Amino acid sequence: MTFDSINPATGKKVESYPEMSAEEVGDILTKCHIAQQDWANTPLPERARLMASVAEVLRRNKEAYAKVMMREMGKIWPQGLAEVEKCAWGCDYYAENGERFLVSEDVDTEAHHSFVTYKPLGVVLAVMPWNFPLWQVFRFAAPALMAGNGALLKHAPNVIGCALLIEDIFREAGLPDNLFRSLIIDIPQTTDVIHDRRVAAVTITSSVAAGRAVASEAGKVLKKCVLELGGSDPFIVLEDADIDKAVEVGIVGRYQNSGQSCIAAKRFIVVDAVYEEFEQKFVEAVKKLKMGDPAEEGVYIGPQARVDLRDGLHDQVQRTVQGGATVLVGGEIPEGPGAFYPATVLAGVKEGMAAWSEELFGPVATLIRVKDEAEAIEVANGTDFGLAGAVWTQ
Template sequence: MKAVNPANNRLIKEYPEHEMAEVKHIINLAQEEYHAWRRVSFVQRAALMKNAAHVLRKNKEKLAFLITQEMGKIIRESRAEVEKCAWVCDYYAENAERFLTAEIIETDAGESYVSFEPLGIVLAVMPWNFPFWQVFRFAAPALMAGNAGLLKHASNVPGCALAIEKIFKEAGFPENIFRTLLIKPNLIPDVIGDRHVQAATLTGSEPAGAAVAALAGREIKKTVLELGGSDPFIVLRDADLDKAVQTAVQARMINAGQSCIAAKRFIVVEDLLPAFKQKMAEKMRALKVGDPQDESTDVGPLARPDLVRDLERQVEKSIEQGARLLLGGKAIEGPGNFYQPTVLTDVKKGMPVYEEETFGPVAAIIPVQDEDEAIAVANDSPFGLGASLWTKNIEKGKTLAREIRAGAVFINGMVKSDPRLPFGGIKKSGYGRELSHYGIKEFVNIKTVWVAE
């Protein structure tokens, strides 16, 4: 398994893969560990999870460099990702016991209550774009609930995968309660089919999610899926235009546009369209593309060469179908997987940048007549992860938010994940929720206990 630097496509390191016999051994060790771990008190678990937060912060520079080196995120964003992982560890250390306290229900019994108990081993199939955050937002609640975790990470971030396992060990967690499996996708069916593995969670593409859901469904095992997104960024007639444009650029360009919840379709009422296009193109043009380890860089490389080719196809075909190029539109020649910050306007239904998820620095501006058409276009997508809505009329914004089919709507703000709020989507963006008290209850047995008088 190879780690390749996407800024220059040079090999960083090659890692040996686990054979299936070794995978089975790891699963058996995790199962043995789980039987003891599920009985460990919340106080003890919380102390270890606090330790994990400390280990993350203590090693922030080293871990941030690893993220940047393996998948190309600019170093400022990599540091922020490590810090956010520490936050989610602290959050569940401080709140897990309260979230999972038995719920007393008054019935005809002498006593009746709902108990929240761990399931066992949970497999996490995780992507490369937020190689630490995606894992920790699963692992922190899962471990605090008393489960064991197995990580099958993306094959281009093996160093990150092993570093996460090491963090939990250094924090004092039991040796086998969280393990990394360096395996190819073809071994995932065997892992899900193992009798000790009780559930699976996946963050990634729609095809990957469908495959894991089908495998788990065949085994009748619980799944949570967080898949792709083509998030709308809706700018209404009464929006604060300057703030909207500033946030639009940030929301599109985070992680070089490689984020499921990055704004991708900019739906703008025609009254504001000329000014919005001009201001957005100006700000995008000012972004510095380059070495992700350079503190002054705004946009780093894409994680793999095939992602550049996908963007080229989407942009070129959309232009052939009538989209107008305001800025960019080309891969950058030279070493590394760089693509120009790109703005397309006059985008219409049927074009790839309207219909598909664009995973890179490409903004598609879609003109609409009014707010009714804006909501219709926002919902005209197979995805439903997040949405951003811009208006000075907050009450109208809250009313319109109810009409948007998405897992989250941010009014006058950028869509983001927060440990305190549930995160997930609908439609082909997946199902289930991560984070908040909702997330920790995804992988527990919600058990009714009824006691006679």
């Protein structure tokens, strides 16, 4: 099997990566396990020095790294640069604070001496998504490595170039060889890695279905797991809200990263008293969002990461409209190459529609009109999704 990296703005293949054999994966696991045991004995000041070096490498090469993200998953240029900078900030943060976080703490008990101490788990497997292909990895890797762990990355198959790039970043910064390694594998081999005795824990950021599968496999071998799954965040606008500010922030909250964010505002729940004003101003703002080449200045909506994801999003929009919702702007697949989908607003979304109960992972906002604050809270809580939320009020 090979994994193809496709530029979502053009539809053209960038690179192909062969799946690693079981022997290659086993060799990497052994080397990472050995490297982690040595790393666990490395003094914290030295770990901090190397983590700060990672931040330096990121900042020094941020334009090159932003280009890789743009090419593999269509991230627009300014947001790519910001993502690299955020990764560097994360590394600096743990370099500066890691030693303080890991100090042992005395605890009063009936025993002669009780304390809490923090020891590395071992090698941690991370199953990471494509939407923030650098940040999602570094927000895990920086604290995990600083705490003395080793790291294995199973990245999304459409951003293998980013996965190998991250491996190179840690190597260039001077971290021990094999302490952080990327695995080019599919689902069956991922299960094998979770079960492997050399792996101590697993973390995943992905869909609910993927998280359920990973948690199940980790549970079979009683390994710790951390899950960060989908979201359908409520954005509640009450009668006394600053509507202009709510619209301004709501546009960023929904359409950043071309709408592909688990913590994006997705369900705009607006009380009746200000609904008409909010809808008008929100739609006007959405119409100004420029869609196009992610490298082009002024573009805010780039392509979706893959054509199949774009098509799945459009299917959700169509099913919602068939259920009685109205498209106020967008909602049509544009002609031409690439995985583009316009900034879209759906109104009249009600219970039973796809946009009510499913996560729309793309540039689609759903407007839900409610009578008052009590109904807004009821609607916001009427979902299986969690993560974040916002309330606009004085």
